[in-house]
Amino acid sequence: MSQKGQIVSGYIAPHPPHLVYGENPPQNIPRSTGGWEVLRWAYDNVREKIKAQKPDVIIVHTPHWMTMVGHHITRVPRLKGLSVDPIFPHLFRYNFDTAIDVDLADAIYDEAIAEGMTAKKMTNPNFRLDYGTIVTSHMLNPDWDIPIISLSANNSPYYFSLNVGIEEMFKLGRATRRAIEKTGRRAVLAASNTLSHYHFDREPDPNLPEDMSKEHVFSHQNYLWDMRVLQLMREGNMDELMKVLPQFIDATSAEVKSGGLFWMLAAMDFPNIPAKVHGYWSVIATGNAVVEWDLTKGANGHQGAYAHA
Numbered sequence: 001m002s003q004k005g006q007i008v009s010g011y012i013a014p015h016p017p018h019l020v021y022g023e024n025p026p027q028n029i030p031r032s033t034g035g036w037e038v039l040r041w042a043y044d045n046v047r048e049k050i051k052a053q054k055p056d057v058i059i060v061h062t063p064h065w066m067t068m069v070g071h072h073i074t075r076v077p078r079l080k081g082l083s084v085d086p087i088f089p090h091l092f093r094y095n096f097d098t099a100i101d102v103d104l105a106d107a108i109y110d111e112a113i114a115e116g117m118t119a120k121k122m123t124n125p126n127f128r129l130d131y132g133t134i135v136t137s138h139m140l141n142p143d144w145d146i147p148i149i150s151l152s153a154n155n156s157p158y159y160f161s162l163n164v165g166i167e168e169m170f171k172l173g174r175a176t177r178r179a180i181e182k183t184g185r186r187a188v189l190a191a192s193n194t195l196s197h198y199h200f201d202r203e204p205d206p207n208l209p210e211d212m213s214k215e216h217v218f219s220h221q222n223y224l225w226d227m228r229v230l231q232l233m234r235e236g237n238m239d240e241l242m243k244v245l246p247q248f249i250d251a252t253s254a255e256v257k258s259g260g261l262f263w264m265l266a267a268m269d270f271p272n273i274p275a276k277v278h279g280y281w282s283v284i285a286t287g288n289a290v291v292e293w294d295l296t297k298g299a300n301g302h303q304g305a306y307a308h309a
């Protein structure tokens with residue numbers, strides 16, 4: 001029996017392809033002159049920390065791998081290919097190549113079934129990872145030297161219902177935590193989400209997408225909402241955060257509606273420790289923050305207090 005595993009940390013790790021585009025890594029074909037540095041520097045800080053912590057795996061929940069029946073889990077030892085963003089193909093055509101932690105994938109599947117969920121192992125060796133998984137994984141660890149697991153969003157984020165979906169995400173979170181503990185993994189979790197999600201309906205200048213003189217928040221109201229939610233995270237006020245998230249989603253169409261943040265908070269047992277906001281900025285007007293919960297500092301969890309909310 002392996003030593004009991006643990007979640008080392010959890011991140012809100014947003015995935016606009018603009019961040020990879022602005023960085024110009026060798027894997028991405030389009031070239032830029034930079035852009036969105038505040039968020040990219042925030043990710044730089046996180047990269048250093050993840051390197052130092054040496055986790056066994058990074059688990060990403062992505063809104064852009066949508067599965068209509070059940071929660072799917074990548075279960076192929078290695079995935080490799082070209083991923084093209086369907087909305088921004090001029091920004092993101094990325095050659096990915098990553099190891100998948102298949103033993104942990106099996107364990108998450110088993111625990112999801114034990115929770116009474118519908119789940120499926122994704123075993124297609126030619127599967128093309130979505131840009132949410134890739135951008136988040138790249139920005140957290142551009143060396144790709146830590147295996148990942150990608151979890152699908154069992155719904156379109158645009159149909160997510162708080163009345164139905166949220167319980168499922170709590171179950172998936174609990175299943176993920178138990179699987180990590182049983183397999184002895186040291187895991188980093190990533191909720192691949194933007195905050196406020198209203199955006200420009202066309203690029204200000206398609207010939208220069210990284211023109212930062214055109215980048216700004218969508219509205220003051222959305223900005224205030226993002227700040228309110230981030231402040232609650234910084235204070236470690238989990239009770240109030242869980243209370244306002246549904247209103248936040250209604251008011252700003254926040255991408256957390258796709259479930260990833262709820263999954264991650266449940267897996268971490270709703271830690272009432274202050275989160276660290278590494279950076280916040282807009283990408284085509286959406287609100288994006290890189291936020292860290294460091295569980296190595298000791299969390300006084302809520303013991304599933306929201307599971308029956």
Ligand SMILES: [Fe+2]
Binds near residue numbers: 015063064132194
């Ligand atoms: Fe997205």
